[in-house]
Amino acid sequence: MKDFRKSVVYQVYPKSFYDTNGDGLGDLNGVTEKLDYIKELGADYIWMTPFFVSPQKDNGYDVEDYYNIDPRYGTMEDFDRLAAEAEKRGIGLMLDMVFNHTSSRNEWFQKALAGDEKYKNYYIFRKGKENGEPPTNWESKFGGSAWEYVPAFDEYYLHLFDVSQPDLNWDNPEVREQVEAVVRFWMKKGVKGFRFDVVNLISKGSFEDDYEGDGRRFYTDGPNIHKYLQELNEKTFGAEKGIVTVGEMSSTSMENCFRYASEDGKELSMVFSFHHLKVDFAGNEKWVLVPADFQKLKKILFGWQSGMAEHHAWNAVFWCNHDQPRVVSRFGDEEKYWKQSAKMLGTAIHCLRGTPYVYQGEELGMTNTDFTDISQYRDVESINYYRILQEKGLRPADAFRIIQIHSRDNGRTPMQWDAGANAGFTTAEEPWIGVNANHTAVNAAAELADEDSIFHHYQKLIRLRKELDVIAYGDFAPVDEKNGQILAYKRSLEGHTLLVVNNFYGRPVKWTCPEELEGFSCILSNYPDSRVEREMELRPFESVVLYR
Ligand code: GLC
Ligand code: CA
Numbered sequence: 001m002k003d004f005r006k007s008v009v010y011q012v013y014p015k016s017f018y019d020t021n022g023d024g025l026g027d028l029n030g031v032t033e034k035l036d037y038i039k040e041l042g043a044d045y046i047w048m049t050p051f052f053v054s055p056q057k058d059n060g061y062d063v064e065d066y067y068n069i070d071p072r073y074g075t076m077e078d079f080d081r082l083a084a085e086a087e088k089r090g091i092g093l094m095l096d097m098v099f100n101h102t103s104s105r106n107e108w109f110q111k112a113l114a115g116d117e118k119y120k121n122y123y124i125f126r127k128g129k130e131n132g133e134p135p136t137n138w139e140s141k142f143g144g145s146a147w148e149y150v151p152a153f154d155e156y157y158l159h160l161f162d163v164s165q166p167d168l169n170w171d172n173p174e175v176r177e178q179v180e181a182v183v184r185f186w187m188k189k190g191v192k193g194f195r196f197d198v199v200n201l202i203s204k205g206s207f208e209d210d211y212e213g214d215g216r217r218f219y220t221d222g223p224n225i226h227k228y229l230q231e232l233n234e235k236t237f238g239a240e241k242g243i244v245t246v247g248e249m250s251s252t253s254m255e256n257c258f259r260y261a262s263e264d265g266k267e268l269s270m271v272f273s274f275h276h277l278k279v280d281f282a283g284n285e286k287w288v289l290v291p292a293d294f295q296k297l298k299k300i301l302f303g304w305q306s307g308m309a310e311h312h313a314w315n316a317v318f319w320c321n322h323d324q325p326r327v328v329s330r331f332g333d334e335e336k337y338w339k340q341s342a343k344m345l346g347t348a349i350h351c352l353r354g355t356p357y358v359y360q361g362e363e364l365g366m367t368n369t370d371f372t373d374i375s376q377y378r379d380v381e382s383i384n385y386y387r388i389l390q391e392k393g394l395r396p397a398d399a400f401r402i403i404q405i406h407s408r409d410n411g412r413t414p415m416q417w418d419a420g421a422n423a424g425f426t427t428a429e430e431p432w433i434g435v436n437a438n439h440t441a442v443n444a445a446a447e448l449a450d451e452d453s454i455f456h457h458y459q460k461l462i463r464l465r466k467e468l469d470v471i472a473y474g475d476f477a478p479v480d481e482k483n484g485q486i487l488a489y490k491r492s493l494e495g496h497t498l499l500v501v502n503n504f505y506g507r508p509v510k511w512t513c514p515e516e517l518e519g520f521s522c523i524l525s526n527y528p529d530s531r532v533e534r535e536m537e538l539r540p541f542e543s544v545v546l547y548r
Pocket of ligand 2: 022024
């Protein structure tokens, strides 16, 4: 049985990973074919984003049928083969469970719309206000009202995401039973873990207008959330040893995460929180151009590191996923210091206390898209906001610039396997979403052949976590926290110390290490000749890991 604290998870977005039948969409067989690649990187688990039957309005986060594979991705036989082949390689599959909402095409919702009271109570229907407005002024996360009017009932249903993603009513015990049955079904298939999509939104509080924000304070980390997670745990994955779980926690608080991810194991193994990825937002407003606030980034990352440790709770640590821009474009310098900055960012995350997640292509230093026209985008949120920003008065070019920087499609272009046509992702003429032209330089084949590549740096980071207990289990302490250019921290365990020093900028910096460095040696760096000295001169994006 694996210890999730010593493990690393690789996230696969199957649609963009590898296409084996030439239809332009990645598929399950594509993941099976590339298992050796993931094995070579060193990952212990693969988190696969949803491949269940779905109209794909939100790329599978709109589930029509939780028990079947969408034919676009393959068949149940393909899935069984993938699970078996992964297991042979010592890799566990983690599936993505989307239970805050279903697709509107889900049988339950179809029955609800047909007026079946039992199924109406699976969802959240409410009367509008006297004045003809929706029940509350809450905004959907993808733009517009969170309520959709159904004339036949003269009622609205709640959808915190797209109109095609109605929210489930977790206060109905039958809904909870249905969800538990789904989890048990996939456990029986040999799945080793689960990621629960926006799971801290499942317990709705009071349905009130929000005069301070978009409504999230009324349904985030809601009144019964801990109860529901504990129940899910007891009735499903908690009953089997060795199942790893991670909850995606939208706009959460650390106090709640102490409980979600407590080592007592009553709820989940760990949590994703996103505050450190809003340092280039204006508050919660993502659709603006704001330079990343480095001090804020450190404060949040370090605050969560110390806070969660103090409360014996476990973090997932990450920069990237299918909802985030590429980190080398975001916090690094993809042009001048592509390799150095990608490696530095990898080091900064992987040596933290928590389970690291690597998102497909991150280990290659894949960058944001090179799209120049809105027609190239596929993501519902990006397309909506391109329109909404213009409705707010922005000129098309300015709206487009914001989409280019923040779009989720930045992380969704096809995996760059080689320098050939469509980066080796598909033999189809047109993949479902455009391939980045830089695949001629940024690709797996080139990096596997280069000892000094970003891929091999990530491979070393993953190996180090397995070799050094201090990385998996050590205490965390910030170092020179106020420094305006350096992100440094210390890990310690039973006389072993790890000191991680990262220059976060593309200019050199002189730095005096507050620690005595006697006995330390440099075990990892992103420059060929880093030395261990108290008076350091760190080069652009230089990153060193010192160990004693
Ligand atoms: C999560 C998923 C995202 C999806 C949303 C709604 O945030 O990661 O891709 O759009 O939930 O399911
Ligand atoms: Ca395919």
